[in-house]
Amino acid sequence: MGKNIRVAAAQISPIFLNKDKTVEKACKAILEAGEKGANLIVFPEAFISGYPDWVWLIPNSKGAELNDLYVKLVEHAVSVPDNATEKLCKAAKIAGIDVVMGINERSSETSSASLYNSILFISDGGKILGKHRKLIPTGGERLIWSRGDGKSLRSYDTSIGKIAGLICWENFMPLARTAIYESGVQILASPTWDKSLRWLQSMQHIAREGGIFLISCCMALQMDDIPDEYSFKKLYPDGKTWINSGNSCIIAPNGEIIAGPLEAQEDILYANIDLQKIIAAKRMFDTVGHYSRPDVFQFGLKDH
Numbered sequence: 217m218g219k220n221i222r223v224a225a226a227q228i229s230p231i232f233l234n235k236d237k238t239v240e241k242a243c244k245a246i247l248e249a250g251e252k253g254a255n256l257i258v259f260p261e262a263f264i265s266g267y268p269d270w271v272w273l274i275p276n277s278k279g280a281e282l283n284d285l286y287v288k289l290v291e292h293a294v295s296v297p298d299n300a301t302e303k304l305c306k307a308a309k310i311a312g313i314d315v316v317m318g319i320n321e322r323s324s325e326t327s328s329a330s331l332y333n334s335i336l337f338i339s340d341g342g343k344i345l346g347k348h349r350k351l352i353p354t355g356g357e358r359l360i361w362s363r364g365d366g367k368s369l370r371s372y373d374t375s376i377g378k379i380a381g382l383i384c385w386e387n388f389m390p391l392a393r394t395a396i397y398e399s400g401v402q403i404l405a406s407p408t409w410d411k412s413l414r415w416l417q418s419m420q421h422i423a424r425e426g427g428i429f430l431i432s433c434c435m436a437l438q439m440d441d442i443p444d445e446y447s448f449k450k451l452y453p454d455g456k457t458w459i460n461s462g463n464s465c466i467i468a469p470n471g472e473i474i475a476g477p478l479e480a481q482e483d484i485l486y487a488n489i490d491l492q493k494i495i496a497a498k499r500m501f502d503t504v505g506h507y508s509r510p511d512v513f514q515f516g517l518k519d520h
Contacts, residue, residue, distance in 0.1 A: 226260070226433065249311065255313060258405040350384070438458055462478055468493060
């Protein structure tokens with residue numbers, strides 16, 4: 217069981233709707249984290265190339281405006297694999313660090329015109345381990361992202377342990393969590409757009425429920441990060457500075473926040489973790505072990 221593992225949450229902003237420059241910024245953060253001894257770095261939800269916050273501002277009746285923004289988002293989304301993933305994999309290999317990257321993902325297996333809210337898993341050897349597509353977008357997000365399926369509700373074996381991911385509010389889905397717990401997850405990456413106190417409280421509960429380390433990584437985004445060419449900027453309240461202040465944090469298996477929350481700044485958050493604390497936490501409560509009661513409950517994922 218791994219001791220002396222260093223994990224990181226990259227609370228940074230993308231270069232809004234610019235894939236090439238956002239990937240360049242991501243690679244710099246990966247290399248920086250590697251230089252600082254991190255074994256794993258987690259990026260925010262939809263980091264490449266930005267969270268489409270306009271879905272909460274522009275009514276669906278404004279079709280022309282929404283079309284223009286959607287076309288831009290698709291043009292700067294990621295296909296897996298593509299040149300963007302090659303650059304990320306190269307940076308991960310040079311840095312010797314596992315990477316969990318939030319992306320807008322094109323439906324490259326079919327039309328390449330629909331999008332998924334996905335996270336990409338890259339090993340410290342620079343190989344793509346897999347991807348997970350958000351099961352159900354929330355509210356206005358459904359006007360942007362398609363629904364993922366359950367094939368990717370799993371953990372990935374890495375040099376530092378078993379890593380899995382759930383995106384934003386799918387962390388609230390008890391059965392999705394159960395699937396991840398049953399996969400043997402040790403470190404759960406939870407890229408998100410939610411910065412609220414209630415979100416942080418939920419993350420503490422999930423870390424304790426699963427007896428796992430949890431990395432909640434949220435995008436830090438200021439008004440100045442949105443180019444003036446995007447007219448939806450005018451729909452924010454006057455005087456607003458931060459669109460999202462972040463509040464990223466790293467949480468231990470007992471629910472204790474051990475790094476963060478990091479508010480209203482761009483930075484990379486670090487914490488040293490010891491996976492033996494997972495076993496210690498599960499001595500009293502193991503939700504898929506001695507507390508699972510298979511004689512009472514049945515759980516399973518549908519085959520795909």
